[in-house]
Amino acid sequence: MKLGKKKKGLLSEGYLWILLALLIYGASLGARKNPELLERVYPAEWNRALIRLLSRITGPFPFSLGEAFVYFHVFLGAVLLVLFLVRLFKGGAWTLLSRTIAYLSILYIVFMMVFGLNYQRPSVRAHLSLEKTLYEKEVLETMNQALIERANSLRERVPQDEEGVFTLSMEEGILYEKALETYEAFSWEHPVYAGTYGPAKGILLSEYMNYTGITGIFFPFTGEANVNTKGPDLLFPATVLHEMAHQRGVAYEDEANYMAYVTSLYSEEEEIRYSGTMLALISSMNALYRVDKEAYRTLYDTYSEGVKRDLSAYSAFYKPYEGKVQEQATKVNDNYLKSNGQVSGVRSYGEMVNLLLEQFVQKGRIDL
Template sequence: MSVFRRRKKGILSEGYLWILMAGLLYVLGLFTRDNSAFLERIYPASWNRALIRILSRITGVMPVSLGEFFVYANVAAGVVLLILLLKKIFTGGFFTLLYRIVTYAALLYFVFMLVFGLNYNRASLREDLALERVNYGTEELILMNEALIERANELRGKVSESDEGVFTLAERRNEIFALAEEGYDAFSEAFPQFGGEYGIAKGIIASEALNYTGITGIFMPFTGEANVNIKGPDLLFPATVLHEMAHQRGIAYEDEANYMAFLVSSYHGYEPIRYSGTMLALINSMNALYKEDRESYRALYETYSEGVKRDLRAYSVFYDAYEGEVNERATKVNDTYLKSNGQVSGVKSYGEMVNLLLEQFMQKGEVVFP
């Protein structure tokens, strides 16, 4: 009889539990910002990588990014819910709907922190690579740039170029996604903690629109997917793929993911991928030198091969066409996101990969990690 029927409870039926758990994770995040050792004891990085690995392999069976559609659905739902919320101010049920919205937001926050957010509080990548944090000066920066330029010039002579003389990938984007996996396979032989089978990187359908924001890739914590803009220049495309794959492996900070992209590219046997990773490192390192010593920067720039110079000019020209208010607003949003997760210097921290490069160069004696 109907009197004995029990109502099925949905995932949001006990909303206060999700709000409570989200609050507990928020407090845990605050506590572990300065106590990475405690985080490692209660939630080891290996557990987190295993979780992302499983999640990414499940979503990886789909050829398109589920995370991208997840974003679209939530943006559309947000607009609809905002309209409904305003309407219910006058028709009643405002607080009931608000409670459900807060519950859903708490659920999203809980999943984000569990899958990815807590990685912002982990120990530096330096610990995995046995690097010591040291502040090096301009002299060491110049020496490292000389080594990077020599490597870039050498690799540039081994890659293909277009009729305009600009570096061009012979492979399609999907083929680069598969090739990138080989880099992490080789790297994991030296550093097994970064090994394992993850879902393959995916292209973003709205890549052309993303060019106006300056965004070249996005890691989707809710699906474990490494998503890459497929409408940008070839120059840094392989490095960007490796960067987003670094996020899959639990590396949260942008500077460390950039460094990991260079590091993994140096283990790859394919010259175009090594060249792309080297150019990522060189651009960041030379930008740092420009701020410190412009005269030395100009002198070193003249030692670039003509091919490297053409590649950099073409890369700059491509993104010049997309600059504008949308790009500036997207940068501010990204800056706010990074700072909210403890990356205090925000977007400026993208240049901090140079510290890791310098430590590697000075402490290991090579611009390429041994």
């Protein structure tokens, strides 16, 4: 008896995944206008539990699984491109293309469920009792004065190298442990950020990341907070705390920067507190420079010599790495942020100043 050839259904080539990805994309657009509905359907608590699970699974590995994930997919992309060109002449190109799109749809779905939908959730203000408010330039100046005093004071108590530039005294692994302890201390007062997560991890090809200007990256597919270990020490602890904020469901860059600062205040290590304070000071002074250059110069003169040396060394470090690669990486990052609703793109890296001002005025101090 001759068997008939089995017919392929509409979903046989992965169209179901493509359709589901489109539905999730549409739902994410709707959630921007109605975040309360998202919270009812997919609570942030569930999302953080999912990231914690991924993080605890991948945490014990001594290397970044996320980095390996990226390299594998770069190789896979090259192989698929060659296969597609071959099948254009031999047949089967459409099948390969549809299956590739289906696979990319699966990756998109996983990304959205693990991290992407967090772009539609309420601000960290909701958890830290801050009210969105705009303040005058004079308030910004006063806050900068407070940050400068804090930075100058901390700078006197942190280690420096033979050239008088701030340098970390602790090894990389110890820093990651101290960062976990910092978040643990912070979560005692803000339990929404509590929980056991895997430690931050260094990127193997960190040296090459310097050409992109990227200092850290959170890998949603593995729940790992990854950092560039070949940059200056000045903002390295703050970068670790920043990526760990993403790990805890904080999506926006400006809010992750703010979280890096406020969590650093809970650290027992002055080196971590200094790094977080310098991140806040750089952002806040840049904001002042844009509105009043004269006021900026006046306040800059009040920096201690140690702080000035640290900033000069930080700027000098990245000079050799500037170029086309960094420009293109910035454009890619800018488009990624805008595609997720962060309409100001990379400019939002300076928007942490609004949160700092709200904290400064509404809580009456520069710390929590």
